[in-house]
Amino acid sequence: MDMSVNPAIPAAVASSNSPIEADALIVGAGPVGLFQIFELGLLEIKAHIVDSLSQPGGQPIELYPDKPIYDIPAIPVCTGKELTEGLLKQCEPFKPTFHLGQEVSSVAKREDGRFDVSTGAGTQFIAKTIFVAGGVGAFTPRKPKVEGISEFEAIGQVAYRVRDPQKYAGKDVVVLGGGDSALDWALNLQPIANSVTLVHRRDDFRAAPASVAKMRALVANQEMMHITGQFTGFEAADGKITEIKITSLDGVTRRLPLDYLLAFFGLSPRLGPIAEWGLDIEKRQVKVDTEKFETNIPGLFAVGDINTYPGKKKLILSGFHEAALAAFGAAKYIFPEKTVKLQYTTTSTKLHEVLGVESPVFD
């Protein structure tokens, strides 16, 4: 999987000590968060958007970038990647500012009614409104269940994503996992590493058949090693892992010396710091009304899979509707003196102006 940020996206603004004043801060850059930018933009509200992942798109781009989705209205079929591209293109006229690879760590209501917000990367905001579009929460990589292994994350010997492939040049690398990410990185690192060993608990991969075939060909040629078994332990010396233990289905354990261990066990959702914001939460979902999708905290809205209300279905298309109504609900906090009316993108010259398109002849 290509983990790089889409070049069409403006770079995240550098974190600085002075807080960014924002009319709207969206937490979560999945499909609903991206459409929230668009709906706010139509009302001339500019948005900042934070996501814990390093690219926009959320679940569809992380979990099924190439798998077909059939239930986006008027799009008979699209992949997670195409869905993300469509949404990014649609919100582009509104020039949102993306703050990626960082998680919102604290939210506090100020005396003036706005919110103080800070992220783990040190970015600070003073926001008039907040839109939690957090899907199922922040995604964090699932980690191997071997005690003590996370101690080696700090020195970069154990990692769950590849930031710089060159780091592995000439090294002995063990890749854990059986999905697309594991296969892709095993194949990408194979030409530059000294050795690549792919370890998966079963001899059955849930990855693109072409990648599996390529891996098997390399294994047959002894250019890659593939072991069926589970990572069960390790030995360390001088603060570094020297070898790991792999236990196969028949109970035999073998030892594998290595320089680096990469684990691709997928992403696990975590409600995360949202749980601490004072929101009315029921079974890990944030309660909202169905008029504005506002939470119990005025000015704080929740849209998409993270919210709940009578009849709620976790559908992307429901999140789109919620984002539209939340934008109207937020307008009163941003333009307290203005009545914001619904206009149509097909006929409104005003909306054509904000979208940067030409108005057709129409009266």
Next chain:
Amino acid sequence: MDMSVNPAIPAAVASSNSPIEADALIVGAGPVGLFQIFELGLLEIKAHIVDSLSQPGGQPIELYPDKPIYDIPAIPVCTGKELTEGLLKQCEPFKPTFHLGQEVSSVAKREDGRFDVSTGAGTQFIAKTIFVAGGVGAFTPRKPKVEGISEFEAIGQVAYRVRDPQKYAGKDVVVLGGGDSALDWALNLQPIANSVTLVHRRDDFRAAPASVAKMRALVANQEMMHITGQFTGFEAADGKITEIKITSLDGVTRRLPLDYLLAFFGLSPRLGPIAEWGLDIEKRQVKVDTEKFETNIPGLFAVGDINTYPGKKKLILSGFHEAALAAFGAAKYIFPEKTVKLQYTTTSTKLHEVLGVESPVFD
């Protein structure tokens, strides 16, 4: 405007004396009605769909087939025609039955909880559930405000749409209106009619610039006549109109002999017979809950622009959400013994089966 039915649509079933038993009857084949087919289809509910117009697509295809729409989620821009095509393709796997060019005239609850429904064309249904997706009501052509003129509709001398252009071959035709339909038909009939006179109240047209230019060129060549003025009266003899009166802005009235009068003043929405169904109606909108978008009549749902609830915005994307939740709400009337669970089109093998697509490798 091409008023013919999209050839991809199955022909309407012939009206017969025995009623059609339907699990779901959708009233209105606009964008939301079409997406209602899809959402019902995912739950394995087959739908019949009735519309007063002769083609599916509703307002976008009738009022702005070629004008861009910017706020369909994940579609940065599309025309009314493209939107309709996307929705028709999406619901195709569920083989809906279209009953076009007819209006639902009566709805009555039966003792067994189902509904007796009949249309103006004599089609009869016994339906377990009804989905009113009627937009702003049934569309009917706006008529000239000249007393007695509608008496000549029956003999076809006065008409608001062209069914068979050959009817006008060698005749003197007057076309009233200044929009695309008026211009298009004036231009289309000009080569075959004996004469075409275009009458519009102002010398300013809200039609495609190319059509206006073409019309002006024909007028300059004396191959078409164009009069600025208003249709104010007529003379008749032997049950036929012999000439009409056109009054110009300066008050001068001229007389214009003719064989046929075509008026294209646009379509006017009309709540129509829906007003008589016993629904809870507020300011011409049908009240619904926000959990299932069900009306005060159990089993009768209302989705899209025709409904109202706190926060309602008349957006197509809101109608899509309403259609999804209404489908789940309807399931209990159709499958009283089954609990219908939400499944995802990307991952559910069951949904791949109903959609008729292949399941990808995914675990």
